[in-house]
Amino acid sequence: MHLDLDAFFAAVEQRDKPSLRGRPVVVGGTTGRGVVATASYEARVFGVRSAMRTVEARARCPHAAFLSGRFDAYRESSRVVMARLREVSPLVEPLSLDEAFVDLAAGTTAVDVATVRALAEEVRADITRLTGGLVASVGIASSKLMAKIASEIDKPDGLHVVEPGTEVDVLAPMSVTAIPGVGPATTERLRRLGLRTVGDLQQADVTELTSVLGTAHGTSLHALARGVDHRAVVSEREAKSVSVEDTFETDLTDPAVLAGIVDRMAARVGDRLTRAGLSGRTVTLKIRHHDFQTHTRSSTLAGPTDDRRVLARTARRMLAEIDVSGGLRLVGVGVSGLADWVQDDLFAELDDAEEAAAAALADEPAVVEEDHGPRRWSPGADVLHADHGPGWVWGSGLGRVTVRFETRDTGPGPVRTFSVDDPDLQPRPVLSPAETEP
Amino acid sequence: MKFRIERDTLADAVAWTARSLPTRPSVPVLAGLLVEADADGLTLSGFDYETSARATLQAEIADEGRALVSGRLLADICKSLPSKPVDVTLDGTKVSVVCGGARFSLQTMPVEEYPQLPGMPGASGTVSSGVFATSVSQAVAAAGRDDMLPLLTGVRLEIDGSTISLMATDRFRASLRDVEWYPEAGDASAHALVPARVLSETAKSFSSSSDVTIAIGTPEHGDGIIGFEGQVAGGTRRTTTRLLEGEFPRVRQLFQAESQTTAYVQTQELIDSVRRVSLVAERNTPVRLSFSSGVLLLEAGSGDEAQASETIDATVEGDDISIGFNPQYLLEGLTVMGEPVVHLAFTQHTRPAALAGVGEIGADPDLAFRYLIMPVRLQG
Numbered sequence: 001m002h003l004d005l006d007a008f009f010a011a012v013e014q015r016d017k018p019s020l021r022g023r024p025v026v027v028g029g030t031t032g033r034g035v036v037a038t039a040s041y042e043a044r045v046f047g048v049r050s051a052m053r054t055v056e057a058r059a060r061c062p063h064a065a066f067l068s069g070r071f072d073a074y075r076e077s078s079r080v081v082m083a084r085l086r087e088v089s090p091l092v093e094p095l096s097l098d099e100a101f102v103d104l105a106a107g108t109t110a111v112d113v114a115t116v117r118a119l120a121e122e123v124r125a126d127i128t129r130l131t132g133g134l135v136a137s138v139g140i141a142s143s144k145l146m147a148k149i150a151s152e153i154d155k156p157d158g159l160h161v162v163e164p165g166t167e168v169d170v171l172a173p174m175s176v177t178a179i180p181g182v183g184p185a186t187t188e189r190l191r192r193l194g195l196r197t198v199g200d201l202q203q204a205d206v207t208e209l210t211s212v213l214g215t216a217h218g219t220s221l222h223a224l225a226r227g228v229d230h231r232a233v234v235s236e237r238e239a240k241s242v243s244v245e246d247t248f249e250t251d252l253t254d255p256a257v258l259a260g261i262v263d264r265m266a267a268r269v270g271d272r273l274t275r276a277g278l279s280g281r282t283v284t285l286k287i288r289h290h291d292f293q294t295h296t297r298s299s300t301l302a303g304p305t306d307d308r309r310v311l312a313r314t315a316r317r318m319l320a321e322i323d324v325s326g327g328l329r330l331v332g333v334g335v336s337g338l339a340d341w342v343q344d345d346l347f348a349e350l351d352d353a354e355e356a357a358a359a360a361l362a363d364e365p366a367v368v369e370e371d372h373g374p375r376r377w378s379p380g381a382d383v384l385h386a387d388h389g390p391g392w393v394w395g396s397g398l399g400r401v402t403v404r405f406e407t408r409d410t411g412p413g414p415v416r417t418f419s420v421d422d423p424d425l426q427p428r429p430v431l432s433p434a435e436t437e438p
Numbered sequence: 439m440k441f442r443i444e445r446d447t448l449a450d451a452v453a454w455t456a457r458s459l460p461t462r463p464s465v466p467v468l469a470g471l472l473v474e475a476d477a478d479g480l481t482l483s484g485f486d487y488e489t490s491a492r493a494t495l496q497a498e499i500a501d502e503g504r505a506l507v508s509g510r511l512l513a514d515i516c517k518s519l520p521s522k523p524v525d526v527t528l529d530g531t532k533v534s535v536v537c538g539g540a541r542f543s544l545q546t547m548p549v550e551e552y553p554q555l556p557g558m559p560g561a562s563g564t565v566s567s568g569v570f571a572t573s574v575s576q577a578v579a580a581a582g583r584d585d586m587l588p589l590l591t592g593v594r595l596e597i598d599g600s601t602i603s604l605m606a607t608d609r610f611r612a613s614l615r616d617v618e619w620y621p622e623a624g625d626a627s628a629h630a631l632v633p634a635r636v637l638s639e640t641a642k643s644f645s646s647s648s649d650v651t652i653a654i655g656t657p658e659h660g661d662g663i664i665g666f667e668g669q670v671a672g673g674t675r676r677t678t679t680r681l682l683e684g685e686f687p688r689v690r691q692l693f694q695a696e697s698q699t700t701a702y703v704q705t706q707e708l709i710d711s712v713r714r715v716s717l718v719a720e721r722n723t724p725v726r727l728s729f730s731s732g733v734l735l736l737e738a739g740s741g742d743e744a745q746a747s748e749t750i751d752a753t754v755e756g757d758d759i760s761i762g763f764n765p766q767y768l769l770e771g772l773t774v775m776g777e778p779v780v781h782l783a784f785t786q787h788t789r790p791a792a793l794a795g796v797g798e799i800g801a802d803p804d805l806a807f808r809y810l811i812m813p814v815r816l817q818g
Contacts, residue, residue, distance in 0.1 A: 302584070302610060303722070303764060303814070317586070341724055342815040343764060345609050346790055347687050 001102040001120065002139045002147035003085065005127075006156035008098035010040035012077055013067055013380060015133045017392055019404060019412035024048070024064035026057050029291030030379055037069060037292055041156060054291070067380030069292075071247050074098075077131050084126055088119065091233045101144055103233035113161055116140050120159050132408050142167070145229035149178055167227030172199035179224050181217070189213065201225035242280065244268045245332025249427055250378070251290045253327045255320075262319050263312045265333040270308030273335060279304035279342040280335030283314040287322060288330035297321070298336075303343025310345065311335065377401040377420060382428035388416060390428060396420060439503025439528035441475045443495070445537060447672040448524050449516040451482055451493040454643060454675060456513040460486040470547045471509030473526070473533070476502045479673065483555055484509055488680050489636050490555045495673035505533050506547040515542050556678050558667060559653040559660030562597060562628060563621035567644045567668060570617065573604055574641035576774045576807045577615045581634035582608035592631040592682040594689070595664075597654070599624060605689040606634060611767050612689045612810045619652075628654045630664050631682040640677050644668040647675070655681075692790060692810055697783035699756035701729050702799040705780045709772045711736050711748045716765035718744040724762035724814040729754045729784075738765070753799050761787040762814040771809035788815055 005011065009027040014020045024043035028036040034054040046061035054066065078097040085092045085100055089107035094100040104111055109119055120138045127136050139150025141162035149171070153160040162170050176182050176190050176198060189212050195201055201209075202225050210218030223229070244265045252258055262285070273279055281304040288294045297318045305311065315333045345351075377383070377396040383403055384390050391405035394415060401420050406413030418425050456471055463469045463486070472483040480497040484490065505528045512535075516524075519537040527534045528546070535542040574593070582590030596603040604615045644650045647668030655663045665678040716725050718739035728735040734752035739745035761784060772780060777795025781803040784791050790810045794803035 299586075302608065339723070340816065341762065343610055344788070344812050344815055346607065346612055346692055346810065346812045347609055350688065350691065 001088075001104050001116070002144070002151045003081075003100055003102065003123070004137050004139075004151050004155070005081065005098040006135045006137055007038055007040050007044075008077075008134070009038035009069060009074055010043070011134050012070075012073055013065075014040060015131070016073065016382075016408045017065075017380075017404070018406050018408070018410060020065050024061050026054070026061070026064045026066050027069045027380070028057075028066075029054055029289075029293070030066045030068045034291035035293065039064075065380075068378040070380060070382060073382075077134060080130050081127055081134070081136070084123060084130060088123060091235045093233045093235055101147065101233045104140070106233075113163060117159065117161055120161075124157075124159065143227065143229035144231050144233065145180065145224055146170070146227055148180065149174070152178075168202060171225065171227055172197065172202060174198045176201060179221065181224075182221070186213065186217070186221075198225050240338065241284070241334050241336035242269055242272050242276070242278065242338070243284070243286075243332055243334025244272075245286060245330060245334075247288075247330045248328070251327030251329050252331075253324055255324060258319060258324060258328065258331060259316050261331055262315045262333060265331070266312035266315050267308040269333055269335055270306050270311050273306040278338050278340060279306045281305075281337035281339065282335065283311055283318075284332075284334040284336060285315050285318040285322075286330070286332035286334065287319075287324075287328050290327040290329055292329075294330075295322075300337065304337065304339040304341065305345075306342055307345060307348065309348070309351065384426050384428045385416075385418075386424035401425070439473070439475050439505055439533075440501040440526070441480060441497045441499045442523050442525050443480065443497040445516070445519050445521050445524050447495055447497075449519065450670075451480075451495050451672055451675075452509075452513050452516045455482040455484045455491045455493050456509040457639070457643065458486065458489050458491045458677070459484045459509040465551075467506060467547050467551045467553075469508060469510070470506040470552065471512055472504065472506050472549070472552055474504040475499045485553060485555050487553065488633075490678045492555060492676045493673060494676075503528055504549055506549045506552055507533050507544045508547075511544065515544075556663050557660060558665040558676055558678060559655040559663060561622055561651050561653045561667075562626060563602075563619050564649045564651045565602065565617060565619035567641075567647050567650045570650050571641045571645050572776065573615045573617045573807070574637055576776070576809075577604035577606050577613050578634045578638045579606075579770045579774045580608060580611045580613035580809065581606035584608070588682060589631070589684040589686065591634055592686070593634045593637050594686045595628075595630045595632060595652075595654070597621065597626050597628045599626060602652075603690075605686075607687055607689050609687070610764070610812050611771065612692055613771070613808070614689060614693055614810075615807045616805070630654045631684070631686055632664055633679060633682060636679045640666050640679070643677075644675070646670050693792065693808055697756070697785055697792070699729060699754065699759045699784045701734065701755070701782045701784075702753040702779050702796065703734055703750065703782065705772060705775050705778055705795065707750050708734075708780060709769060711750050712765050712768055712772070715739075715746040715748055716769075718746045719765055722764045722766050724816070725765040725768065726760060726762045728758070728760040729782075730758040759784050759787060761791060762816055763791075763811055764814060767811050771811060775807070775809075777804065787813060789813075 010025040025040040039048040091103035091106040137155040141147040150160040377393040391403040394402040474481040522538045651667040653665040667676040715738040737747040775795040793809040
């Protein structure tokens with residue numbers, strides 16, 4: 001079974017912001033060169049799509065609500081959904097916050113078509129109830145490939161079961177892009193061979209495919225086109241990396257503040273490695289710019305380490321090469337290439353002694369509280385006002401911030417405008433710790 | 439410009455000078471080799487703004503003058519000439535090279551665009567070229583190769599009276615080599631950080647000379663550069679290079695005398711054994727060395743994959759110890775040891791191990807060259 005939450009980020013926003021229900025909502029980078037993360041179905045009518053530039057989305061759908069996203073809220077809803085799926089079967093493989101495979105054969109129910117259809121309808125209803133209104137589409141089939149394709153067929157708010165034996169016929173009329181891993185480049189190469197539909201692929205000779213796509217890709221595509229996919233649902237993947245990341249309340253631009261954050265993240269990663277009896281050789285720095293563009297940079301060390309100083313030094317060096325002037329909304333530090341041994345540093349002890357001496361000399365504490373400058377209220381963010389209660393940022397500018405006071409349990413609420421530094425207005429706290437372990 | 443010279447003398451000097459020319463020059467003239475003929479003889483120069491090479495040699499000068507020609511091409515030509523006198527003549531914008539019946543005509547580059555070579559700093563002292571070449575090859579074994587950390591790609595030279603110390607580290611191992619030399623002043627004291635690759639090539643290239651003069655620049659003369667000069671059969675050769683800047687890690691502090699366990703092992707036997715067992719150590723996963731009475735057990739690999747083990751004779755004093763190393767670090771130190779027996783000293787399995795060469799089992803370690811390796815710590 002493959003389950004996919006429909007227009008997930010936008011749906012969470014519409015749930016928590018009653019005045020936006022039934023209206024076009026676009027979640028993504030709201031400033032400058034931002035891109036769309038998710039558009040609600042109301043916005044999709046106007047041609048707004050994921051990964052489209054926000055500027056273009058605004059041109060196509062100027063009356064939509066453009067929100068900058070609340071990842072903590074998305075994570076919380078995702079947690080509820082994944083917990084419900086784990087009641088169905090112990091074998092649940094989340095692909096992202098809004099998508100997962102479930103191996104029904106590993107569950108307790110029978111796997112005939114009627115039973116799984118009833119089970120899926122029950123799960124979909126439960127998810128809507130437990131999350132306060134989110135809608136999921138489900139595909140059920142004999143393989144991961146077919147289940148994922150099936151969940152697209154009756155989307156949104158749909159359920160599609162591909163009966164065993166009908167896979168080839170279901171796939172044949174589809175465009176080759178329906179197969180996961182077939183992007184623009186592969187599509188173009190296939191087009192030159194005259195292959196446009198999966199049916200064309202099914203007819204094609206495997207050597208013809210491998211000659212243009214390479215052996216691995218060509219062979220796997222040949223199999224997938226026939227619905228042949230033996231990949232198992234894997235719930236607990238062996239840890240391949242250890243990482244920590246944080247989304248900031250306001251975008252950060254100060255290199256010194258960011259370097260301090262990277263240092264502390266490196267220390268957390270180092271501590272977790274040490275506790276797990278692991279070490280890693282490749283350090284990765286992940287950053288998300290103010291406009292949602294996300295990049296990672298990696299650096300491979302001479303030998304694996306769990307030393308927080310080495311991790312911090314390496315991550316800082318990569319940070320120094322990044323232009324942060326536009327503001328970063330997320331930073332993460334991770335380590336991969338895991339091993340169970342550490343190549344220690346000859347100078348670690350000398351460095352320790354020096355650091356201790358330096359710390360003893362300095363009277364002030366080593367960690368200075370960062371001042372993020374004037375508060376910035378990003379559109380869609382949750383706030384709490386001393387008199388008016390909970391609400392969300394409708395927009396801000398010219399020293400003022402406009403808030404709509406409503407929650408998922410109220411009806412559409414009233415709008416009020418305040419000064420951006422109004423002491424009665426505070427961000428509403430995050431729901432869960434922003435720490436991930438992929 | 440017009441001169442005549444013996445083929446071997448010319449070919450040696452051109453090859454030596456062209457060796458340091460950049461393969462991808464930032465400006466075209468840097469691919470050139472400057473040929474100058476004057477009353478003192480012939481001078482050949484190459485320069486890439488970091489490292490300069492200059493050879494002076496005797497030749498029969500008919501006309502003085504100078505020309506800039508492609509260094510690689512001239513070197514290739516000289517190498518293949520027959521063993522006869524060579525006549526070199528500048529004629530307009532071309533240089534002709536005539537040897538026996540062979541005749542080459544080379545395009546010249548504009549001499550006036552060629553940069554001025556840095557001068558040689560005042561001499562600091564001299565050292566035997568053979569000793570210098572061996573010492574440098576030992577010291578550079580521990581130098582870093584990561585260009586992201588340029589400081590660690592250098593070898594630090596410390597002059598203290600009649601001793602030069604060469605040291606290098608990539609933070610995982612460290613080398614320290616002391617060399618006796620003849621300083622210009624008995625109380626000489628100076629230090630310099632020389633790019634390891636340049637130092638290594640330079641030391642090798644002076645092997646046909648008997649002595650090498652070392653000249654470290656001072657703020658007054660040749661600041662930030664180091665020069666090396668030697669006499670060879672054909673004349674004088676001189677190299678300068680720009681020093682690296684920065685505070686080098688305090689390598690000397692790492693070398694401590696105490697040890698809980700010492701062992702003597704035949705150097706070549708240990709090298710062969712580490713090479714064999716590390717065949718199963720993928721991506722330099724550790725080789726474990728376990729020393730107990732009379733025996734050294736080497737093991738590599740993990741239970742999930744291939745494994746290897748071997749025992750060799752060892753003379754062990756003190757506590758038994760089991761310690762893991764990156765096999766590459768171990769081999770790079772052992773192969774420059776130069777003595778038939780290696781002396782290993784350990785305190786704990788998490789502390790650095792010191793290697794030094796000895797002439798025979800039981801002898802005191804020769805502290806002229808010491809190599810320190812940080813062991814691998816096995817987790818969990």
